[in-house]
Amino acid sequence: MSGFLAIIARDVTLAFRAGGGALQALSFFALTIILFALAIGPDLSLMSEIAAPVLWAAALLATLISLEQIYRPDREDGSLDMLVETSDILALTAFAKAAAHWITTGLLLTAATPVLALLLNIKGAALGPLLATLLIGTPGLSLIGAFAAALTAALPRAGLLIAIIVIPLYAPILIFGVGAAGAGAAGEPQYGANLALLGASSLFAAVFSPLASAAALRFNLD
Amino acid sequence: MTAKKRQRLIFFGGVFLAAAAAVALTLFALRGSITYFYTPSELAALNEKPTSAIRLGGLVADGSVDYAGNATGDVVAFTVTDGGADIRVTYAGLLPDLFREGQGVVVQGRLKDGGVIADNVLAKHDENYMPREVAEALKEQGVWQEDAGQ
Amino acid sequence: MPQNSLYDFANPLRFESIARRVFPFVAGAAVILTAMGVYFALFNSPADYQQGESVRIMYVHVPAAWMALFCYSSMAIASAAGFIWKHPLADVAAKETAPIGAAFTLLALFTGSLWGKPMWGAWWAWDARLTSVLVLFFMYLGYMALWRAIADKARAARLAAILAIVGFVNVPVIKFSVDWWNSLHQPASILRPDGPTIHAAMLTPLFLMIAAYMAIYVALLVASMLNELISRRIARTELAGGAQPATMVEQ
Numbered sequence: 001m002s003g004f005l006a007i008i009a010r011d012v013t014l015a016f017r018a019g020g021g022a023l024q025a026l027s028f029f030a031l032t033i034i035l036f037a038l039a040i041g042p043d044l045s046l047m048s049e050i051a052a053p054v055l056w057a058a059a060l061l062a063t064l065i066s067l068e069q070i071y072r073p074d075r076e077d078g079s080l081d082m083l084v085e086t087s088d089i090l091a092l093t094a095f096a097k098a099a100a101h102w103i104t105t106g107l108l109l110t111a112a113t114p115v116l117a118l119l120l121n122i123k124g125a126a127l128g129p130l131l132a133t134l135l136i137g138t139p140g141l142s143l144i145g146a147f148a149a150a151l152t153a154a155l156p157r158a159g160l161l162i163a164i165i166v167i168p169l170y171a172p173i174l175i176f177g178v179g180a181a182g183a184g185a186a187g188e189p190q191y192g193a194n195l196a197l198l199g200a201s202s203l204f205a206a207v208f209s210p211l212a213s214a215a216a217l218r219f220n221l222d
Numbered sequence: 223m224t225a226k227k228r229q230r231l232i233f234f235g236g237v238f239l240a241a242a243a244a245v246a247l248t249l250f251a252l253r254g255s256i257t258y259f260y261t262p263s264e265l266a267a268l269n270e271k272p273t274s275a276i277r278l279g280g281l282v283a284d285g286s287v288d289y290a291g292n293a294t295g296d297v298v299a300f301t302v303t304d305g306g307a308d309i310r311v312t313y314a315g316l317l318p319d320l321f322r323e324g325q326g327v328v329v330q331g332r333l334k335d336g337g338v339i340a341d342n343v344l345a346k347h348d349e350n351y352m353p354r355e356v357a358e359a360l361k362e363q364g365v366w367q368e369d370a371g372q
Numbered sequence: 373m374p375q376n377s378l379y380d381f382a383n384p385l386r387f388e389s390i391a392r393r394v395f396p397f398v399a400g401a402a403v404i405l406t407a408m409g410v411y412f413a414l415f416n417s418p419a420d421y422q423q424g425e426s427v428r429i430m431y432v433h434v435p436a437a438w439m440a441l442f443c444y445s446s447m448a449i450a451s452a453a454g455f456i457w458k459h460p461l462a463d464v465a466a467k468e469t470a471p472i473g474a475a476f477t478l479l480a481l482f483t484g485s486l487w488g489k490p491m492w493g494a495w496w497a498w499d500a501r502l503t504s505v506l507v508l509f510f511m512y513l514g515y516m517a518l519w520r521a522i523a524d525k526a527r528a529a530r531l532a533a534i535l536a537i538v539g540f541v542n543v544p545v546i547k548f549s550v551d552w553w554n555s556l557h558q559p560a561s562i563l564r565p566d567g568p569t570i571h572a573a574m575l576t577p578l579f580l581m582i583a584a585y586m587a588i589y590v591a592l593l594v595a596s597m598l599n600e601l602i603s604r605r606i607a608r609t610e611l612a613g614g615a616q617p618a619t620m621v622e623q
Contacts (some may be wrong), residue, residue, distance in 0.1 A: 001389050038279055049274055088226055089233050147538070151531050155521055164517050165535065168510040168542075172501065189268045196251035204541070205245035217531040240616060252552055259556075281415030318493025328497075328556050344492040347559040351427060352571035 007083070011100030014073075015093045021069040022104035029062035029109050030116060037119045044121050051120035052130050052181040059139060060170055061111050061135060067145040067162050070101050071153040071217075072134025080153065084217055094213035095206070098146035099139075129184025129191065133198060137177040140202030143209035144169045150213035154220040172201050259328050263306035270331050278311070278329045278338055279346065280304040287323055302329060302338075313340035320345035383461055384601050391594045398591040405584035412577035420574075429487040432578050434561075435585040436480035440508060441543055443473025443589065447515070448540040451533035463529035466536060467519055468596040472589055480574035481505060492556060500549035500555035504542060509540045525604070554621075 015022040036054045038045050074080035110131060117127055148166040152158035159220040180194035259279035265271075279302075286301035299312045300323075311329050321327060326346030331338045352360075413431035420427035420541045447469040454462035484502070494501065515535055522528035539549045550559045568575060 085248040089230060092229075092233050130617070151518065151535060152521070155526075158521070161517055161521050164510070165514040168507045168514060169539070172509045172545075182274070186272050186274065187266065187486055188272060189264075196247040198248035200244045200251065203240045203247065207241045207244065208538055208541075211237075212534050216534050219527055219534075303547070310506075315581065316493075319424075319426075319490065320491050321493070325422075328492075342494065344494050344556060346556055347422070347491055347558045349558045350569045351423075351561060351574050353421055353573060355418075356419040356571055357421035 003087075004092055007093060007096040008100045008103070011097060012103050013102035015069070015100070020104075021062060021066040021107060025062045025105045026108050026112060028065055029058050029112065032058040032061060033116050033119060048080070048121040048123055048126070051117065052126065052185065053123035053178050054120060055113060055116070055117065055130065056133075056137075056174060056178050056181065057122065059106070060174060062109055063105050063138065063141045063145055064163055064166060066101070067104050067149045068159050070097055070146050070149040072149075072158070075153050075220075080217070081221060084221055085108060088191060090214035090217060091210035092131055094146065095210040096145075098143045099210060099211070102139050102142035105115040106134070109143045110134040110138060113215055119177075123185070125187075126181070126185035130181045132184070133177045133181045133195065135196065136202060137173050137198050140173045140198075140205040143202070144173075147209040147216070150178075150220070153217060172220040173198065176201060184197045235332040261306075262302055262309045263304050265309065265333075266307040273333070275330065275332055275341070276338075278302055278309060278331070279326065280309075281326055282321070282323050283308060284323045302327060310337040311340050311343075312337065313343050315340075315343070317343055318345040321346060375489045383459070384464075388598060388601055391598050395591065395594050395598075398594060399589055402584060402587035402591045405580060405587050409577055409580035412580055416525075417577045418571070418573050423491060426487065427574070428491050431581045433480060433483040433487055434578060436476050436483060437505070437583060439585045439589060440473060440477040440480050441546060442506060442586075443469050443476060444512070444536075444540070444543055447473060448536045448543075452454040454529055455533040455537070457612045460529075461574050463525075463533070464597050464600050465593065466533065467529070468593055468600055470516050470519070472592050472596075474509060474516070476585070476589075477505065477512060480601065481509065490594055497556045499555040499557055500553040501546065501555055504546040504549050508542055508546060511542060515539070525554040537620055 012022075014020055033054065036058070037047065040050070071080060074083065083089060083093055113131060113134060114127060117130070121128065145162070145166050147164045147168075149158075151165065152161055155161065174200040176194050180191055180198055183189075183191040185196055227362065239253040259277035262278065262280050265276075265278065283301040283303045288299045297312060297314045299310060301308050303309075303312055311331070313329070313331075321343065326348065328344045328346055329338055329340045330344070332351055333338035409431065413428055417428070417431075419425050442593035450462045450469065454460060456467060481502075483506075488497070489495050515532055518532050518535055519528050522531060543585045549555060550557050560573075561570050562578075570578065
């Protein structure tokens with residue numbers, strides 16, 4: 001267990017250092033939302049109606065651009081070989097890498113959402129469900145993304161390939177996340193069902209992603 | 223060695239629990255309603271009516287289609303029913319070929335004064351395919367089931 | 373390395389000689405079945421009691437949608453076989469199935485759109501069935517992109533196999549999407565517990581077209597697998613710096 005926590009601590013520290021991915025992802029998230037707010041213009045009711053979808057799409061894109069950072073730096077400085085060879089359960093190591101990525105992107109973005117929500121004119125009642133969906137859904141984004149990053153760990157410029165692989169797999173999380181956020185804001189009965197499916201998607205990702213990532217990492221190293 | 227074994231046990235136990243929880247959540251969600259559209263009964267049961275755009279699905283009630291919405295006749299009004307509740311829909315635009323009384327429709331629009339102002343009307347097709355003569359023969363023999371469309 | 377490549381070649385060579393003999397028959401069957409299917413679909417089947425003549429789009433659309441799922445399932449199974457037994461033929465079969473499956477998926481999406489406009493009144497709707505099939509199309513593209521990105525074929529095969537197996541979760545979602553959610557798309561007409569809800573006169577062209585599509589798939593798969601195996605052999609021959617490996621191996 002201590003190795004598990006050590007990997008998370010190391011990756012989180014690195015992500016917040018100069019040149020780390022955490023603040024880049026957060027800035028990208030904020031800038032995407034600002035772009036939308038500027039593009040929509042003065043129609044405040046339209047803005048609050050599409051605020052949750054916009055925030056979700058922005059969170060997805062911000063996660064996406066930071067995925068390459070999960071394994072590529074480790075691969076370049078050789079620490080990935082060491083990680084793979086010293087891991088008793090490689091899947092657990094892969095899980096730790098995904099967890100560290102979530103802390104430095106998904107959790108950070110969720111924490112910044114209440115402030116950014118003001119820019120999109122989100123009403124008070126809509127904020128709670130939106131935060132709940134982001135908190136439940138973004139771990140799934142990091143887990144699925146970490147799998148794609150593991151698949152392409154040996155490739156020098158994998159950013160676009162990761163996006164092509166990952167976006168179709170993100171579809172259910174986006175659909176259920178936005179669905180739950182909308183239903184929760186309107187007080188509709190579908191809130192619970194959507195939230196459950198969102199949680200199920202993240203849990204499925206938590207099951208398959210570490211195992212598949214571990215297999216992919218092994219084949220990327222020999 | 224025992225620490226390693228325990229770690230493995232915890233890991234695979236965790237994997238199993240996560241998988242079981244995911245399946246349980248999915249089954250829970252599928253028992254509830256997660257829908258492409260609302261039925262009239264579901265919409266009637268809501269305490270707080272949605273203000274944003276919705277989809278409404280159901281059958282076009284027999285004898286409810288009224289083309290005399292305005293002088294030029296390009297506004298059509300009809301009732302969508304699911305047996306439990308009815309909702310009146312008004313729509314200005316072209317209706318699809320399959321739109322007819324007793325047939326399923328999905329209406330996209332907004333609630334206003336207890337009715338729906340439609341932006342778009344889609345006809346829902348059922349899974350039955352047969353030649354016209356067969357359909358007529360079935361009707362004559364009285365074995366026709368009027369549940370088409372849902 | 374020479375030993376290894378000898379082992380790798382043993383099966384593919386046998387496959388090549390069988391495939392060359394089988395291909396003309398499969399291709400011929402594809403042509404004949406397609407001609408029969410098109411004749412029945414356009415001229416020798418009744419119009420629908422609701423949809424009229426537009427129902428004929430079904431004979432192009434439904435088999436394409438079936439093949440989209442069939443190809444992905446075959447790809448996942450071949451991937452699993454290649455992953456477990458490290459069998460090069462299974463890898464090649466999975467790789468060459470992807471573009472064919474993507475083409476069938478695109479055909480299903482296009483014909484569905486052409487059918488949806490007159491029947492539903494919309495080219496496209498974001499319901500569960502349509503969305504999950506669109507996701508399937510992009511999964512094929514992602515799989516193909518991964519193969520192309522990795523130069524080492526053996527490594528590409530392993531990694532692409534993992535992706536194909538993970539992506540298989542989408543197949544049951546597509547199949548049952550019309551039952552789990554109340555969608556715009558109609559439920560299954562043939563594969564359902566209480567038997568088909570399509571009249572017999574319409575089932576003939578439908579099954580003919582399904583058989584035709586299947587023959588087209590097999591013919592294209594055999595041809596493109598042959599192509600891939602030969603181009604790999606050429607690449608190895610060039611690497612070895614001469615023409616001898618191919619003949620050496622055959623002994």
